Amino acid sequence: SAVISQKPSRDICQRGTSLTIQCQVDSQVTMMFWYRQQPGQSLTLIATANQGSEATYESGFVIDKFPISRPNLTFSTLTVSNMSPEDSSIYLCSVQQELGVNYGYTFGSGTRLTVV
């Protein structure tokens, strides 16, 4: 199964600044998904990153706030721009793959972001 390396694992940032999160997959994948998990809550999809085209954003998320790059089939970045305390959350990248008899997401280890 694919292994996803995500960094940074955590960061504390000043409001108004930006943070770029990187995800590296050890195999080629068509789609990568970026999720947010706010404290005590479930996962919310931010956008789908496709290689060679613009990311597809979900309702409530916009490119100016969460620009995404997907330069090749193994790498993607998510930037959280002009941060406010409401952006404090865990950000996760994921890919779909076969896992034994199942098929579903594998997630990166997550980036725990605190905005002060």
Place this chain on the structure above:
Amino acid sequence: QKEVEQNSGPLSVPEGAIASLNCTYSDRVSQSFFWYRQYSGKSPELIMSIYSNGDKEDGRFTAQLNKASQYVSLLIRDSQPSDSATYLCAVMGSTNAGKSTFGDGTTLTVKP
């Protein structure tokens, strides 16, 4: 109404018992259903995926799907303290291009 609803929890069972986790979904055209386990401070990990009505067994885990009732469940047999985690139900529609919608999760505690 939420798209994916789970038992509010928390759920507590004694070691060796069967834990039953339930999930309902609102979109009738949903095609794929998933159970993820998330330990505190960790990322979710896939336990089961199921696509057809009926049961699917994998070790101590059994997923059950009833599309007519828009209901999916996860049974954990011979529960162990290491099963203590939050369990997330996720649903994917046929036209969702790989995107899953997650429930809020049910926290399970297995007491020794």
